[in-house]
Amino acid sequence: MHRIDCPWCGVRDEAEFQYGGDATVDPAPISTDADNAYRAVYLRCNPMGWHLEWWHHVSGCRRFVKVLRHTASHEIAATGYPGEELEVPQ
């Protein structure tokens, strides 16, 4: 069970959250370049290691939390506000 430290509500169980995927994806710039759209819609980081991702606290404060989580150990190194930069542990 993941325990996610919501910056607004404190440490809460995974069951209160809905996963929101890769937090490094930028929205496609407004242009006619199909490649930009392809990258924004379909390409994701998929590392075996530290992964920056969104979790929506849907059964809590309903805000989006940024989470730095390890995809092999499921360890959570840091959580923060959407605009926050999270440091990858050494």
Next chain:
Amino acid sequence: MRYSALQLLRQGLNGHRGWPRMWRNPEPRRSYDVVIIGGGGHGLAAAYYLASQHGITNVAVVEKGWIGGGNVGRNTTIIRSNYMLGPNIRFYEHSMKLWEGLEQELNFNVMVSQRGVLNLYHSDGQRDAFARRGNAMRLAGVDAELLDANEVRRLVPQLDFENARFPIQGGLLQPRGGTVRHDAVAWGYARAADALGVDVIQNCEVTGILTEGNRVVGVETSRGRIRAGKVGSAVAGNTTRIADMIGLALPIESHVLQAFVTEGIKPLINTVVTFGAGHFYMSQSDKGGLVFGGDLDGYNSYAQRGNLPAMEHVMAGGMAILPVLGRLRLLRHWGGIMDMTMDGSPVITRTRVDGFYLNGGWCYGGFKATPASGWCFAHTIANDREHPLCEAFSLERFRTGGLLDEKGVGPNPWIQ
């Protein structure tokens, strides 16, 4: 050694001490015509069909763990071809036909059991959607029968038909669907490929792909460098890790999916049943355990183990159609890593690197696809051109819009 009833009798009289190893345990050679990365069902099937259909026998299958230890031994063993979109129906029906002849082909008892796959529906709208899918299947020559509640009751009387929230109105049955003993599939293909000269190399992890210019020339492994004319990747949940080695960005995420088995009981259900108002699928193994699964855990993972919220969700789905499940003890549960594509359909294709071929993105549906996946992948590698049955499974479809979105949930793999 050819397996037969006579051979069984002869070995039995000998105390079963004379059975040979099913496949050799070779050291990797310096070079091969083709190296397949991943000794799961798809990789072994591809190697077998390369040898048997295309006469290419100088082939190695390199596997980081042991044969049967990956997703081929972690799924819920269901086979079916009850899809709606044309390319999917044709591909999975080819797979079904290969399953139907697989035991004779491989001379190995993989226990193909065509006990039927029954998708339950719980509303008028869902009945109409199932009727449409059944019609699409029948137009493609696949068997499908739309059953009402009474017909389902005759087939599986133990279900909770009067469930207050999700009463069972009927089901879409594919009689030729069913189950197959999954690890026997891996063993059967490994043995048959080995007999044709393929080297099945276990405990050999690929750590890099060797290229010269735009051409692949081999792989770097934990047991040394292996040169190869062509390299095919069939590595289930680790597809993007292999693709990263040659700088190929893929529209794929890795997610964990759990499966469960209860203690063994007397015969309870004699078909595969799926819940239509949630995501839950179940069959009963020959040992008597109820084997079932449901949704992904719902976050990127390479952990091969799941978490409790997903487990509770799956159990709730099971209890909604089969309340007797609550009296059973859970024996085991485990996780496997799915490579989830952004439209829920797989990829079998050449790549922009010459001589490097990709087989992946099987999402939940890899096991039933095993024979056809190997068949099409072998054809693609041997001819350097996609088999007609897998032309739609290209990477280009994400750029051109030719998606195969059977569920239509958008590019969010964790809710597929």
